[in-house]
Amino acid sequence: MKRLQILIGKIIVKMLHLMKRNAGNLPGIVLWHISRHKAVSMFKVDCPIIAVTGTNGKTSVTNCIAQLFERSGKKIITNREGNNLDTGICSLLLRHCDMKGKVKADYLILETDESHVPVVYSQLKLDTLIVLDFFRDQLDRNGEMETLIQKINGFCKTFNGNLILNGDDPNTARLGRANPGNKNVKYFHAEPYAYATNTVFEASEGRFCPFCGETLVYDYYQYSHIGKFHCPKCGFGNYEPYMTASGIDLDKPVFTAGGHEYSPKLNSIYNVYNMTAVAAAAKLYNIKQDIVDGVISSYTVKNGRMESFMLGDRKTTLNLAKNPVGANMTLRVMNEMKGEKELLFVLNDNVADGLDVSWIWDINFSIFERVTRVVTSGTRAYDIAVRIKCSGYDQSNIVVRPDLDKAVEELAKTPGRKFVIANYTAVQPTRAALKRYISRNGGKTE
Amino acid sequence: MSRIKILHMYADMLDLYGDSGNMEVFSYRCKMRGIECEIDKYSIDSPEPDFSTYDLIYIGGGADLEQQHISADLLKCREGIAKAYKDGVFLFLICGGYQLMGKYYRDADGNDIPGLGLFDYYTVAPNSRRKRCIGNIVIRTNITGKAVDVLGFENHGGQTQGVKTPFGEVLYGNGNCSKSQAEGYTEKNVIATYLHGPCLSKNPEITDYMIEYCLTRQNGEKTALKPLDDKLETDCRKVMLQRLLKK
Numbered sequence: 001m002k003r004l005q006i007l008i009g010k011i012i013v014k015m016l017h018l019m020k021r022n023a024g025n026l027p028g029i030v031l032w033h034i035s036r037h038k039a040v041s042m043f044k045v046d047c048p049i050i051a052v053t054g055t056n057g058k059t060s061v062t063n064c065i066a067q068l069f070e071r072s073g074k075k076i077i078t079n080r081e082g083n084n085l086d087t088g089i090c091s092l093l094l095r096h097c098d099m100k101g102k103v104k105a106d107y108l109i110l111e112t113d114e115s116h117v118p119v120v121y122s123q124l125k126l127d128t129l130i131v132l133d134f135f136r137d138q139l140d141r142n143g144e145m146e147t148l149i150q151k152i153n154g155f156c157k158t159f160n161g162n163l164i165l166n167g168d169d170p171n172t173a174r175l176g177r178a179n180p181g182n183k184n185v186k187y188f189h190a191e192p193y194a195y196a197t198n199t200v201f202e203a204s205e206g207r208f209c210p211f212c213g214e215t216l217v218y219d220y221y222q223y224s225h226i227g228k229f230h231c232p233k234c235g236f237g238n239y240e241p242y243m244t245a246s247g248i249d250l251d252k253p254v255f256t257a258g259g260h261e262y263s264p265k266l267n268s269i270y271n272v273y274n275m276t277a278v279a280a281a282a283k284l285y286n287i288k289q290d291i292v293d294g295v296i297s298s299y300t301v302k303n304g305r306m307e308s309f310m311l312g313d314r315k316t317t318l319n320l321a322k323n324p325v326g327a328n329m330t331l332r333v334m335n336e337m338k339g340e341k342e343l344l345f346v347l348n349d350n351v352a353d354g355l356d357v358s359w360i361w362d363i364n365f366s367i368f369e370r371v372t373r374v375v376t377s378g379t380r381a382y383d384i385a386v387r388i389k390c391s392g393y394d395q396s397n398i399v400v401r402p403d404l405d406k407a408v409e410e411l412a413k414t415p416g417r418k419f420v421i422a423n424y425t426a427v428q429p430t431r432a433a434l435k436r437y438i439s440r441n442g443g444k445t446e
Numbered sequence: 447m448s449r450i451k452i453l454h455m456y457a458d459m460l461d462l463y464g465d466s467g468n469m470e471v472f473s474y475r476c477k478m479r480g481i482e483c484e485i486d487k488y489s490i491d492s493p494e495p496d497f498s499t500y501d502l503i504y505i506g507g508g509a510d511l512e513q514q515h516i517s518a519d520l521l522k523c524r525e526g527i528a529k530a531y532k533d534g535v536f537l538f539l540i541c542g543g544y545q546l547m548g549k550y551y552r553d554a555d556g557n558d559i560p561g562l563g564l565f566d567y568y569t570v571a572p573n574s575r576r577k578r579c580i581g582n583i584v585i586r587t588n589i590t591g592k593a594v595d596v597l598g599f600e601n602h603g604g605q606t607q608g609v610k611t612p613f614g615e616v617l618y619g620n621g622n623c624s625k626s627q628a629e630g631y632t633e634k635n636v637i638a639t640y641l642h643g644p645c646l647s648k649n650p651e652i653t654d655y656m657i658e659y660c661l662t663r664q665n666g667e668k669t670a671l672k673p674l675d676d677k678l679e680t681d682c683r684k685v686m687l688q689r690l691l692k693k
Contacts, residue, residue, distance in 0.1 A: 146509050207458065213515065355581060356599045358643050361464025382682030386647055387467075389678055390474045400681070 002042050005034055006101050009094040027094050028087030039090040041123035043101045049108040049124055050281065053117050053152070054132030054172065056326065057274045058084065060299070061132060062111035064278040067295045068287045074106035084111045086119050114148055118155040128162035128284065130277055133226065134171035135325050145171070153178045164188065164280050166273065167241055168226050174210045176239070186242035186284070188276045189228070190255075193248040193269050195332070196220040196227065209236050222269050224325045243280035245272050258283060262293065265300040268329065275299070304427035306333075309434050310443040311411070316418040318434065320427045322353075324362035327421055334419050335369045342373045344411045345388070346404065346422040346430050347380040353424050357383050365391035373414065375399045377407035378426050404433040412437060449482040450660045453500045455543075456508075456516050457487050463599060463642030465506030465540050471646040475653050479672050481661070490519045497523070497530035501660040507541025507602075507642065513551065517559045520546055524562050531564060534663055536656055537636045540645060544631065544638035545569045545604055554603065565631060565638075569604040578603045583619025583641060584690050585629040590655045597648040597686055598641025606631075606640075613639050618690045635659065648686070650679050 012027040031039040052062045066078040079092050089110055097103045112120055117129070134149060149171055156163065156178035166172045167187030176185040200221050207225070209216055214233035221227035230237035248255040253267040257279040264271055275296045282292045309316040321327035334341060349357050357380045365388050374397060376385045381402040389395045401407035408430075411418055422430040435445060454469055469485055476483035488495055497503060508516075531537055537547070545551045549568040551559040561568070583600045586593055596614055605623040612622065613630025621629035622640070630639035637652070639645060646653045654671055661669040 208515070356463060356601070356642075358464035358467070358599055361467030361470070361644055361647070382678060382685055383647075385678045386682050390467075390471050390647065392474070395675070395678060398678070400678070402685075 002101060003099060005031060005042060006094070006097065006099060008034065009090075010099075013091070013095055026091070028083075028085075028090035028092075031090055031094065032087050038123065040086055040093070040120050043090075043093045043097055043103050043124070045093075045103045045108060045124055047103075047105050047107055048127035049110060049121075050128045050130070051110050051112045051117065051121065051126055052130045052132070052277075053112045053114050054130075054166070055114065055135040055323065057132045057270060057277075058111045060271070060274045060305075061130065061277050062109055064275070064295050064299050065130075065281050066109045067299075068278070068282050068285070068291060069107050069109065071291045071294060072287055075104075076107045076109055077103065077105045078109040079111055084113045084116070086116050089116075089120055115151060117152050121155065121159075126159070126161050128164060128281070129156075129159065130164040130281060131166065131172045131175060132274070132277060133166050133169045135224065135323050149174070156182075160184065162186065162284060164242070164277060164284070166226070166277070167237075167239055168222065168228060168273075170210065170216060170225065170229055170237065173237060173239070177211070177236075186280060187239050188243040188245075188273075188280045189241040190222065190245040190248065190269075190272055190276055192220045192228075193222060193250060193272070195269070196222050200225065209234060211236050222273075223329060226273070243276055243283060245276040245279075248272055260289065260293075262296045264296055265298065266306065268306070268333075270329065271299075304422060304431055307431070309438065309445055311408070311418065311434065311437055312441055312443045314412055314415065314418050314443075316411075316420060316434065318420040318422065318427070318430060320424070321421050322424045324359050327360075327363045330419065330421050331364065331367060334371070335367055337417065338370075339417060340370045340372045341417040341419055342375070342411060342414065343371055344375045344377065344407055344418065344420045345384045346407070346420070346426040347376070347378040347384040348423055348426040349380045350425040353426075360384055360387045363387070365393060368393060372416070373397050373399065375401055375407050375410045377401050377404050377430075378422075381407075404429055405436060408433045408437045412441070447480060447482055448661055448664070449484060450476060450501045450657065451499065452483065452485045452502045452504060453488055453495060453497065454485050455488045455503065455505045455520075456490070456512075457506070458489050459512045459516060460506040460508040460542050462507045462509070462541065463601065464644040464647075465642060467644035468506070468538070468540070468646045469504065471644065472653055472656070475650065475674065476657060478674050479657075481657065490516060494523060494526060497526040498533050498535060500530065500535055501664065502536040502538060502656060503527065503530065504538045505540065505543025505546070507543060507640075513542050513546065514553075514559055517546060517551075517561075520562060521560065527562060528564060531635070534635050536659055537638070538656060539636070539638040540642065541602055541640050544640065545606065547638060548606065548608075551604060565636075566610065567606050567608040567631060569606045571603045572605065577624070579620035579624055579640075581619055582686070582690055583621070583629070584617040584687065585614030585619075585621065585641070586617055587614035587632070587652075589613070589632055589634075589637065590651055594649070594651050595683075595687060596639075596641065596645070596652060597683060597690075598639070598643040598645050600640045601642065602640050613637060648679065648683055650674070650676050 009031045069076045156175045162184045167189040209231035212234040216229045219228040245257045250267045304320040307318045319330040473483040547564045548561045552570045554571045580601045612628035613632040
């Protein structure tokens with residue numbers, strides 16, 4: 001039966017390839033049904049599996065860890081395209097297994113959706129789980145954040161493998177107590193950077209100790225609820241970090257982790273946290289220092305995460321914002337930049353975005369400085385326009401263009417610096433619209 | 447200059463789906479009319495305020511965990527809130543705030559979280575945390591004296607029963623219970639609803655109803671509001687109502 005199922009799966013992959021379709025998810029969905037939801041258990045994996053999960057940063061950290069092993073000459077299998085649900089992982093393994101379902105590699109490095117961690121790794125033995133952060137994101141799909149954390153916490157209760165946790169996020173650090181018998185819990189941490197604050201700056205969660213209910217005390221906040229915290233009553237948060245980032249200077253940008261200085265390409269505090277997680281994984285697996293250097297200093301992204309475009313001679317930065325944290329970060333970058341600028345905000349509410357758009361009310365637009373005009377677009381163009389208006393921004397400077405091509409044209413009409421924020425399903429169409437504008441009117445992509 | 451005093455309770459704990467945005471919309475619409483809007487915050491362990499000195503009391507929604515935290519504290523305020531309500535202070539309650547003003551909230555594990563019992567309704571969460579009423583919602587209310595379609599986003603497990611005077615009739619979405627006809631609870635000085643979004647961002651008429659209520663109560667005579675330029679809000683509503691209500 002198992003062999004038959006794998007055969008069917010492989011035939012589907014082949015057919016999709018012949019039809020020149022992406023086989024990212026469909027074969028897995030079919031297999032998931034015929035195997036009665038136990039699709040992943042059909043595979044035989046002998047090598048160590050490293051899983052990366054969390055709300056923000058999964059793709060970056062997964063790609064970097066994959067590179068660590070690749071550059072060390074190992075054969076790895078990884079879901080680069082970000083198909084991170086059980087069906088996506090199943091499709092990936094289908095493409096890489098033999099007819100008996102045996103997967104041959106030195107390491108599997110798998111970006112895994114937060115809510116799918118227990119499902120997938122109750123069927124596959126996990127060597128290391130890396131948990132980056134938990135933010136409000138697509139809340140309506142997952143019910144409530146607490147339910148989600150409980151799910152992963154339940155998995156961690158019986159997990160004895162390596163658990164690498166963001167020690168500066170109470171939502172992830174608490175997982176370290178799920179299994180008191182696990183001696184392989186490791187925390188990463190970052191010392192304050194120039195824009196760290198003493199009070200919480202953006203709407204956040206996790207203000208109370210999950211163990212005793214006491215209000216958590218923060219030495220500093222880096223962004224949102226990420227920062228050095230502890231519980232004055234029960235001591236939650238007092239741990240010895242396994243990897244610490246210090247000397248963070250984002251202007252250069254440069255930071256030190258594990259006593260070694262790195263010069264990353266991306267200059268955000270997010271990236272420092274992501275790379276600190278990567279450095280922790282590198283330490284755990286004894287990766288050579290020159291390889292770690294190479295990966296961390298060269299890592300950059302071209303998927304709408306701080307991506308540059310020239311619309312004619314107008315410098316434009318596009319950033320994906322799936323949640324208020326991401327959007328607030330872009331607004332800060334915008335504000336720290338001198339001179340006047342204009343913003344295009346593209347907001348969709350497709351299924352993958354989570355249908356609900358109320359998260360835009362947790363974006364702090366009142367900090368706008370020298371923003372001379374705002375264009376809005378997407379399936380919820382008017383919602384974001386109303387939101388920005390109610391923050392006190394003059395509505396005569398807001399232009400609504402639900403059609404993306406028209407929105408980009410509107411943005412490029414005036415001279416000066418441009419910023420574009422797009423949410424999850426909006427980011428690729430926005431990139432495409434920017435590129436169409438450039439091919440018609442000149443300019444260049446990064 | 448007119449002035450409206452608001453007490454925003456548990457703002458630091460009950461703030462799901464942009465609920466705090468309601469206060470931003472409320473003060474924006476006051477400010478555009480030259481009405482001063484003063485918002486005081488109250489949270490666990492704050493000294494007990496004189497609830498009756500406010501024009502409006504606002505409570506948002508939260509997860510089960512937060513609701514347990516505040517229930518005990520809220521009970522301490524019972525007398526003060528009940529008096530304010532009887533005096534005619536406006537109560538604007540979203541989701542968790544709505545549930546906690548009823549008799550009790552029974553959570554998914556069967557534990558009863560006592561409510562203030564200001565109103566007769568009660569709420570029971572289903573045993574499975576997966577069964578939730580989630581999605582866009584449109585209801586029709588007559589609170590302003592004419593039919594107004596109210597747009598929002600609901601996400602609640604709790605099923606609220608025993609409501610005699612609902613806020614509106616459900617045109618799209620779930621309402622008080624799964625696939626129910628009625629949504630929320632209302633009296634002339636109470637709007638209690640599951641609508642997030644935040645609720646007021648897409649429903650300027652509801653915001654204005656509350657502002658007008660507060661000023662009329664202060665002045666002892668009907669006080670009309672200066673109309674505002676609501677083109678963006680109107681277009682926003684048009685797009686969503688068309689999408690949700692067309693069959």
